[in-house]
Amino acid sequence: MMNKLIVVLLMLPMVVMGQEAPYECDNNYGECGTPETSGGGNSGGGGSILIANSDLGDTYQSADDYDDDGVEDSYDNCPRKPNSEQFDGDGDGVGDLCDNCRNTHNLNQWDLDGDGRGDLCDPDMDDDGIHNDVDNCLRVFNTSQSDIDDDGDGDSCDYDLDGDGISNDQDDCPTKPDREGQFYTDSVCFPDEDGDEIPDFGHNADNCPGVYNPDQSDLDSNGSGDACDPDIDMDGVMNAVDNCPEVFNFDQVDLDRDGKGDDACDDKYCFVVYGDVDNCLDPEGVPVVYSPSLTMNTGETAILRLFTNMPESAVTYQWSVRKRMRGDKAVVKNSSGKSFESSLYERLTEKPASFEPRFPGQYILNVFVEFEDGQTAQKDIEIFVGGSILVPESVGCSISSETSLPSLFLLAFIIGFRRMYHLCYKLKY
Numbered sequence: 001m002m003n004k005l006i007v008v009l010l011m012l013p014m015v016v017m018g019q020e021a022p023y024e025c026d027n028n029y030g031e032c033g034t035p036e037t038s039g040g041g042n043s044g045g046g047g048s049i050l051i052a053n054s055d056l057g058d059t060y061q062s063a064d065d066y067d068d069d070g071v072e073d074s075y076d077n078c079p080r081k082p083n084s085e086q087f088d089g090d091g092d093g094v095g096d097l098c099d100n101c102r103n104t105h106n107l108n109q110w111d112l113d114g115d116g117r118g119d120l121c122d123p124d125m126d127d128d129g130i131h132n133d134v135d136n137c138l139r140v141f142n143t144s145q146s147d148i149d150d151d152g153d154g155d156s157c158d159y160d161l162d163g164d165g166i167s168n169d170q171d172d173c174p175t176k177p178d179r180e181g182q183f184y185t186d187s188v189c190f191p192d193e194d195g196d197e198i199p200d201f202g203h204n205a206d207n208c209p210g211v212y213n214p215d216q217s218d219l220d221s222n223g224s225g226d227a228c229d230p231d232i233d234m235d236g237v238m239n240a241v242d243n244c245p246e247v248f249n250f251d252q253v254d255l256d257r258d259g260k261g262d263d264a265c266d267d268k269y270c271f272v273v274y275g276d277v278d279n280c281l282d283p284e285g286v287p288v289v290y291s292p293s294l295t296m297n298t299g300e301t302a303i304l305r306l307f308t309n310m311p312e313s314a315v316t317y318q319w320s321v322r323k324r325m326r327g328d329k330a331v332v333k334n335s336s337g338k339s340f341e342s343s344l345y346e347r348l349t350e351k352p353a354s355f356e357p358r359f360p361g362q363y364i365l366n367v368f369v370e371f372e373d374g375q376t377a378q379k380d381i382e383i384f385v386g387g388s389i390l391v392p393e394s395v396g397c398s399i400s401s402e403t404s405l406p407s408l409f410l411l412a413f414i415i416g417f418r419r420m421y422h423l424c425y426k427l428k429y
Contacts, residue, residue, distance in 0.1 A: 101117070104118065136153060139157070143210060176188070176189065219246060273290055285309060304355060
């Protein structure tokens with residue numbers, strides 16, 4: 001019997017894009033939105049990267065799912081970060097990916113210093129370098145920890161510094177309790193630690209003691225100067241994550257998803273797909289077409305999603321393969337068609353285009369679109385493929401004296417003579 005080696009897989013290095021494999025929408029959390037999981041990072045062409053997913057789901061391209069993780073916003077415990085698995089370790093209703101205290105139940109997500117760690121799990125909630133358990137002003141930045149009257153309340157949060165029963169703003173020398181027969185200079189009675197010429201205590205005291213801010217700006221008029229206020233506009237959203245930090249907008253409306261709040265912080269509407277701000281879709285601009293680059297493995301199916309900045313216009317589209325790995329003859333399935341509707345600038349199609357590469361490496365696909373008014377646009381996208389070469393098991397490679405030449409030529413035709421030489425000759429010798 002002929003001794004043959006059936007070559008099925010050739011292991012190549014995995015394409016690493018800094019993203020985890022996607023989870024699929026399984027309807028465990030209500031209606032499923034578009035099931036693909038979007039990701040960060042940039043391709044060589046500057047576009048964002050999308051992890052391919054082979055599951056179209058029941059409501060493909062038609063659900064309200066802001067982060068595109070397959071879970072409806074009304075059910076999503078982290079509606080603006082893809083987390084289709086919906087992990088919530090502490091059971092507070094806030095998904096682990098956006099919970100600022102993953103192991104502590106804190107539904108309100110308070111974060112005084114805006115450092116991303118919730119107050120209930122932040123060892124230094126005011127970020128002054130002093131741990132909470134020894135900080136004499138737990139919620140006020142006071143690195144010096146000075147306490148003139150030794151009452152346990154730090155001077156930065158003590159309304160009567162010297163403990164003489166007279167409040168600081170009424171005391172003619174708030175730092176000295178017994179002044180009979182004594183004269184003290186202003187620098188003693190009204191120290192200015194940060195040198196901004198605003199006394200730290202007393203009438204018209206510094207609204208950010210220890211932080212240089214001579215302008216004393218206090219946008220929300222809460223007594224804490226903007227220079228040391230973690231929530232300048234007092235809307236409950238910390239400056240570090242507020243999409244409009246100087247305008248009260250607790251609902252953080254951002255219809256075009258560019259990271260700028262619609263309330264006075266965004267002067268132009270340009271819809272952003274998967275964080276790719278540079279290629280945003282301007283409905284008032286010239287017609288353009290957009291599709292995110294992909295990363296996937298062999299054996300998976302990439303769903304080719306299509307966006308245009310003209311949602312009201314019907315379009316005719318055509319996909320083609322511009323660059324492929326040698327030996328791979330994969331083509332785009334459902335490569336052409338017509339779309340009459342859009343949802344959030346994404347074209348709705350009965351049978352979305354798809355691509356199933358069999359070889360690892362880089363592919364470049366092109367989509368050409370014609371709008372109903374005759375204008376055209378096109379876009380190249382990159383697909384980065386990891387995994388193993390998929391060769392039909394029916395193709396054999398004999399390494400014995402009875403080598404089947406037809407089999408060798410067929411295998412060479414599929415994977416290329418150079419790879420076949422490596423597989424069928426080097427493995428033998």
